Amino acid sequence: MLLELRGVSRRFGGLLAVADLSMTVARGAIHGLIGPNGAGKSTVFNLITGVIPLNAGAVFFKGERTSGLRPSEICRRGIARTFQATTLFREYTVLQNVLVGAHLVAASDLASTLFWSRAYRERERRARERAHVLLESLGLVSVAGQVAGQLPHRDQKALALALTLATGAELVILDEPMAGLSLQERAETTRVLRRLREQGVTVLLVEHDMKAVMGVCDTVTVLDHGVRIAEGTPREIQSNAAVIEAYLGAEEPGA
Secondary structure, three states, rough: OOOEEEEEEEEEEEEEEEEEEEEOOOOOOEEEEEEOOOOOOOHHHHHOOOOOOOOOEEEEEEOEEEOOOHHHHHHHHHOEEEEEOOOHHHHHEEHHHHHHHHHHOOOOOOOHHHOHHHHHHHHHHHHHHHHHHHHHHHHHHOOOOOOOOOOOOHHHHHHHHHHHOOOOOOOEEEEOOOOOOOOOHHHHHHHHHHHHHHOOOOOEEEEOHHHHHHOOOOOEEEOOOOOEEEOOOOHHHHHHHHHHHHOOOOOOOOO
């Protein structure tokens, strides 16, 4: 398994947001995390990426404990994420945003940067090549020189994913990648997710578009009030009585 959560819990005052959660994410899979409002999904993402500390349990990535590490160190180890609200360097160009992602994990000492050493130039060349490949794969080459804050919503979502992938992450955590997209744009995002899986990138996502979740995920974990109530293939989840009662039967599942 690439990622493992063992008995993870997080409390905010008197509210137990995540309760004794254990789950695994297989290498090379697309794994969905779903549930109604307040289920604890975003909290789980924050615990995995070190944004907030655990109260109990542990998180392991590639067999090594990562809970307790700083978010920057967790990113360097190969976990990167997007957020519900698209987080970009809005005054930078599209290309500059992707290069920032590449530089987050590229080791560079001050001297080599100041004196433009051969090693530094080589890192820059590789970063730009990687950025171009990512922009091309996500349909952003034509807007590479545009300021990120001026992009339409679909392109901002794609750029957030490109920035995340630029870190070289083995596990990409996506928080509602379909939110605000048209049907055509959702279909394109689904194709992108499948290409990532083919390229060996593991994806863990929260998404409320159940058609997309059931169509693209290999495994789905369902939370309700911070507790895991089911886990299985999309077909198994769709026929699970507890899941139907807690979530799938709701008329308008929230964010």
